Amino acid sequence: MRSVSVAGIGSTAFGRLPNMPIEALAVEAAATGLEDARIDQREIGALYLGNFISGPLTGQEVLAGIVGDNLGLPNVPCTKVEGACASGGIAFRHAVLAIATGQCDAALVVGVEKMTHATTPDVTAALNCAMDNRADGVSGLTFPGLFGIAWRVHTQRYGTNREQVSAVVMKNKRNGLKNPLAQMGANLTAEQIAASALICDPLQLYDCCPASDGAAALVLVASDRLDRKDRVDVAATVQTRGAARIAGHPDLCSFDATVQAARRAYEQSGLSPKDIDFVELHDCFSIAEVIDSEDLGIAPRGKGAVYAAEGRTAVGGEIPINPSGGLLAKGHPVGATGVGQLYEATLQLRGKHPNQVQGAAIGLTHNLGGTGVACTVNILKRSDA
Amino acid sequence: MPDVSVLKCRKCGALDAGPRLLCPNCRSRALEAAQVEGKGTLLSWTIIRRAPAKMKALAPYAVCVVDLEAGVRVTGRLQAVDAALRPGARVRCAALEGGVAIFSAEA
Ligand SMILES: [Zn+2]
16 A cells, blocks of 8 residues: 655635635635645546535535535546535545555545525534434434433443533634634633523533534645655545444444544544644544543543643643644535645644644544444644654 | 333344444344333433434433343433432332433432
8 A cells, every 4th residue: 555645735714704605615725725835727536525415405416526526636536525524524535445456646525515505494404414314203303312312321421521521622622723724712601601591401502513604625646756844744534334223332432433434534543632732633522522522532531521621632732633733623624624634634734824833744634424334533743853 | 110122133142232233242143022111221312412313302302321131221211310319229110212212310
């Protein structure tokens, strides 16, 4: 397998972008990525596009082909992949594999979603497509509901309380203030969070990420083709499948897909959690960050929220989590999120992030889809690390 | 107390909450409906206040996960939630609504 590197990155802001149709978002991010990579579009040998619900929300499919056509790519495979919230991470892994196995020397990864034009019931219905509708759908379960159920188990087993989980919200919202791409950075107090509307007990409004528009893109190339001083290499890329329904999870406050993906990513890279300098993980809800950080081996089991409350996961702490603001503050254009995380990680490793982790040499990204049915974990590192 | 309807594999005997097309254990297509006692342990629950459009009339409602004594984990709803309810509580199936088991805490 050949080594693969990130040659270029591009992203739109995440948020409410009413004047940008879905293909315009994707093309804008991709064009910026190609410019950053200083590569001619005719050198691209494959396009993988991560998107979840362009069909139900915008009425547009064959997005990968449309984006390839708009970019003037040669007659190469353009493929849309879907794995709910993990669509972007899956697109990245496929592009890495295409280069690693010698199918092409350069590939384009795009993640995109358009959501804010739709009504809340339409968005809820579309998001619920990520559930096994015959199994979980009939009970009336929703995605916030899944995480409300997980939170209650976490509290029962480890004593995790509202204040500790609020530390995650405050940190990510504060990080978002420094990220110009973020949709809703904020300085929040524990009182404001505790006073916000109940959504799915114990989950409250500020525990939930917003719906967003946005796109992000990466240009990947075979490492030996790239002469760039701040080169960022792919040290691991792993995709796993977990239970397709909530009752299929052996543990209601752990996602097996994450545990397995992390284990294999550490194996593949020869690294361990203590080698990681920062993490961009899938905080679709505050309690998700707590669980993810434990599943990834970053925090000890049961200590995810305590770690946040003690400031260990802040920028400047021992293991910064979501310096970008994460999904909670940066936003969650579903299909774009996994690619957005890799965009943020690359900026960190180039030393150019607006919320820079000092000396960052190795970063991990984690993207989780559906009820934990699809997961990707990626590790990027500076070529001199 | 109504029974809860699950799937039983005719070949290997494995139980599953269903619906499923194949036995996840032995891949047999011979899955048949089986009635198991609606007694079990409440693992967790949440109250859904913002429901999907087709469930709106029911909201707010509590979705729960229960480990039945028969050895199957099922998703259902709780009939009522009072402040004293805790994960680990003994529950039993009190009703069935559209195939969904509605549980209540044992007195
Ligand atoms: Zn069987």
